[in-house]
Amino acid sequence: MNTSRTLIVVVGPTAVGKTEVTLDIARQLNTEILSADSRQIFKELKIGAATPSGEQLRQVPHHFVGTHSIFDHYTAGMFELDALERLQEIFSRKNQAVMTGGSGLYINAVCHGIDALPKVDPGVRQNLIDQYENEGTEGIRQRLKVLDPTSYQQIDLKNPKRILKALEITLTTGKPYSAFLTRQRKDRPFSMLKIGLNRDRQELYLRINQRVDQMLEEGLLEEARGLHPYQHLNALNTVGYKELFRYFDNEVSYDEAVRLIKRNTRRYAKRQLTWFSRDNEIEWFHPDQQQKIQQKICQAIT
Secondary structure, eight states, X not given: OOTTOEEEEEEOOTTSSHHHHHHHHHHHHTOOEEEOOTTTTBTTXXXXXXXXXXXXXXXXXXXXXXXXOTTSOOOHHHHHHHHHHHHHHHHTTOSEEEEEESOXXXXXXXXXXXXXXXXXXXXXXXXXXXHHXXXXXXXXXXXXXXXXXXXXXXXXXXXXXXXXXXXXXXHHHSSOXXXXXXXXXXXXXXXXXXXXXXXXXXXXXXHHHHHHHHHHHHTHHHHHHHHGGGTTSGGGOSTTTHHHHHHHTTSSOHHHHHHHHHHHHHHHHHHHHHHXXXXXXXXXXOTTOHHHHHHHHHHHHO
């Protein structure tokens, strides 16, 4: 490993203040930023994905912001390959690079690699979707419990997408999904420093509520209205858009849609913190502790 090359990873929940801290780090190191955000990568999702502003993008070179379309198929595995290739280019010019985002799977893909999974039989997928639509989450949950009890114990059983993915692999291959998850860390040709940002919960929730109000002032309603015809796309199964789609479909009032966006964003932040708390390599700071963060980085790169 070439330890002179260091990837500084900045993680944390939505609205915690990652963008400002990451920009500060990148400016100090005169380097570039990789966005590890599964929604900021889509060019159509500017306001709702809290994409860095034009001014922020001009201050520091950014990668994987608005580079793909919601109509593109894109996965964490594809991001792993793309990001490693981009890092190789950056490290040919710089000794440090910065990666930031709230998508734990994208972060893990770059830092440690993700397991290569077999292709799913489309017929199997459609049958499972039909079962889910007919029986709900409980039906596919019980099927997973029978077919792959190990996965049943490990995955988020409140997330039907995770359950469906496990069942797709299991039924396509005849082997339990859990058998494909080796969780072997891949070697990387650079060292890593992981910095986590967090705030007092009430402080974070207040910032989330304020950010939602700000997004609406900036035109989130109009952005979502333009995307409403494509609400079936996976990229739009996203907090901030799906609640407004319900408003457009006359399922909820505007005020209720806004309340749901704020509530669901807070819940999303909680899930993000749960994910990142499992990683013992992350050292946690308050975003205002910039001097301590800089000291930690200096120690890592010298």
